[in-house]
Amino acid sequence: MGSSPSAAATFAAAARIVEGVARRGQSVDAATRDIPHAASSAVRAVALGTLRWYLRLLPALRRLLRDPASVTPRLESLLTVAAHQVVYARTAAEVSVNAAVDATRLIGVPRAAPLANAVLRRFVRERAELFAELDQSLPVRTAHPDWLVQRLLDAWPRQAPAMLEANNEHPPMVLRVDRTRTARHAMREELRARGIESREIQWADTALELARPMSVNELPGFAEGRVSVQDAGAQLAPVLLDARPGERVLDACAAPGGKTGALLEHTPGIHLTALDLASERVVRIAENLRRLGREARLVTADLRRPQDFWDGQPYARILLDVPCSSTGVIRRHPDIKLLRRPGDAAAFARQQGELLHSALTLLAPGGRLLYATCSVCPEENEEVVGAALAAESKLRVAGFPPHAPRPPGAQPRPVGLQLLPGADAGTDGFYYACLEKTTA
Ligand SMILES: C[S@@+](CC[C@H](N)C(=O)[O-])C[C@H]1O[C@@H](n2cnc3c(N)ncnc32)[C@H](O)[C@@H]1O
Structure with a gap:
């Protein structure tokens, strides 16, 4: 983890990651390399959240741009980062808009500051009406590409709606307990003694699901291999x-x-x-x-x-x-x-x-x-x-x-x-x- 960047620096780094994924086809990990501050957990969280909802946010923003094709990929990514914060974060919308305007300088497009300011202010004002219309489309509402939604509906007609929703949830952090070294209930007690709540997954006898995700560095038993992080499936x-x-x-x-x-x-x-x-x-x-x-x-x-x-x-x-x-x-x-x-x-x-x-x-x-x-x-x-x-x-x-x-x-x-x-x-x-x- 790096030092904590400012809100504008966080937005700028997240925008570069989003651009790498959405425009250059890089994975998050590949896009993260060589970007200042990108290793910070705040930047990663903002970038992942934006990518999760990118296909819902982008059509809304494009409605507000007079000439979407003239907006550079990086500026467009910065706008999606800010829009994500406005819709999905607890930060006041005003703060996110200001951070995005400041970030235009950090991503090398200072002259786009007035445009970012105008578009994001309109987004804040008009987002409810924009989404009321755009969300009629299942791919936009669930932020998946059209073809993937169709594939899932074809393969899993009954389950696809729940799958699409689950794909947008924050995943649980699940531990695998090495029961040759620590019994699962003992591990759960050890976690609880440190104020870490978890529950046993009934059908997976090595699995403990944490109430809240956390850094593995703070997990008792992780460094010496008594627990690992692994989905129960x-x-x-x-x-x-x-x-x-x-x-x-x-x-x-x-x-x-x-x-x-x-x-x-x-x-x-x-x-x-x-x-x-x-x-x-x-x-x-x-x-x-x-x-x-x-x-x-x-x-x-x-x-x-x-x-x-x-x-x-x-x-x-x-x-x-x-x-x-x-x-x-x-x-x-x-x-x-x-x-x-x-x-x-x-x-x-x-x-x-x-x-x-x-x-x-x-x-x-x-x-x-x-x-x-x-x-x-x-x-x-x-x-x-x-x-x-x-x-x-x-x-x-x-x-x-x-x-x-x-x-x-x-x-x-x-x-x-x-x-x-x-x-x-x-x-x-x-x-x-x-x-x-x-x-x-
Ligand atoms: C789904 S990942 C495996 C995850 C791993 N089993 C785990 O649980 O951590 C698939 C792996 O297959 C490897 N792979 C791809 N083609 C391969 C090949 N021809 N021979 C051997 N490994 C290959 C990839 O490098 C990748 O690490």
């Missing part, structure tokens, strides 16, 4: 994989290692290989495991090229947590709404099919593979798994372990299980399917 992975001590297990798309740590805590004694394509992300796995005090064999390689890393010994269990559209985690990464394009799910599906095919060649007969995504698009989930089942004669669907919990509102699919944002379980969106290689 992700905490299902080790239960569904159902590995046994002594087994050879492959975490095939492992970085940054969230589920790697969960697997080792759930089943100490497995021989775990954690593999990822991206070397800088393998470093993150190493850091995570160091904090947890756990060990795995770390490999930087392309899963699609087993000849580069495989010793020929099959794995009894494989977790395949593939790259995906991330449409299940929009509430945590609102930039996804602006970064995804209509063809992305199909492109991910092709990659996912290749990764699944390769992973299956490494699986022992009788072995179990858990396919996982944080996508809510059937194209990347049951359709990828269905195509593999049709193509590979020695593959069959394996049931989930009998002791595996069923999160409230989880949707059984033709193959596998879908957790949806907005369902009663309150998790991110995840898809899981268990597959087994036959011994015949």
Whole structure:
């Protein structure tokens, strides 16, 4: 975290991040690099909030501009940042307008100060009428791109309205407790003694949901790895994989290692290989495991090229947590709404099919593979798994372990299980399917 910037400096840094995401297609993390003050939690919160509501705020602001095309991307981003504060923050509107006017100088467009002032003052006065009209459109009201709203309605006609709403909520901070070191109820007491309230999630026996998000640096037990931050839906992975001590297990798309740590805590004694394509992300796995005090064999390689890393010994269990559209985690990464394009799910599906095919060649007969995504698009989930089942004669669907919990509102699919944002379980969106290689 940096030092606390002024309101104008916060707006200026947030506007640069918003511009990077909305106009240059960068992720928030990429857009944040090299921007003064961008690491400050205040800047991040303002930028994420603006991105969350960008597709509602921008049409309203554009109605107030005589020539929207003449406004530079950075100024437009600054206007959305200020408009977000006006609509969604407790700060007095006047203060936000003044901060935005001051910020024009900081983003290099001082001559736009009068325009920013006029447009934002009108926005403050006229926003109720503007939104009364614009909000008639579901994509604008929920600040999602039209095509994504249509996809969600097609795939999930009943659930889509709740999903769209949930995507705009502030996500809960959920901890995973390493129960080999601290019982969950003891961890809850330890938190309470520090004034940190939490609740146990009934169906996820390692999960504690904090009443309020906080910095991990202030969490007791975090530095020594007794707790980690992980959505409750992700905490299902080790239960569904159902590995046994002594087994050879492959975490095939492992970085940054969230589920790697969960697997080792759930089943100490497995021989775990954690593999990822991206070397800088393998470093993150190493850091995570160091904090947890756990060990795995770390490999930087392309899963699609087993000849580069495989010793020929099959794995009894494989977790395949593939790259995906991330449409299940929009509430945590609102930039996804602006970064995804209509063809992305199909492109991910092709990659996912290749990764699944390769992973299956490494699986022992009788072995179990858990396919996982944080996508809510059937194209990347049951359709990828269905195509593999049709193509590979020695593959069959394996049931989930009998002791595996069923999160409230989880949707059984033709193959596998879908957790949806907005369902009663309150998790991110995840898809899981268990597959087994036959011994015949
Ligand atoms: C969804 S993320 C994995 C998240 C991780 N399992 C966790 O829980 O922290 C997908 C990962 O797949 C990796 N990946 C993409 N293509 C790959 C390939 N061909 N071989 C191995 N890893 C790959 C990406 O680098 C990325 O880290």
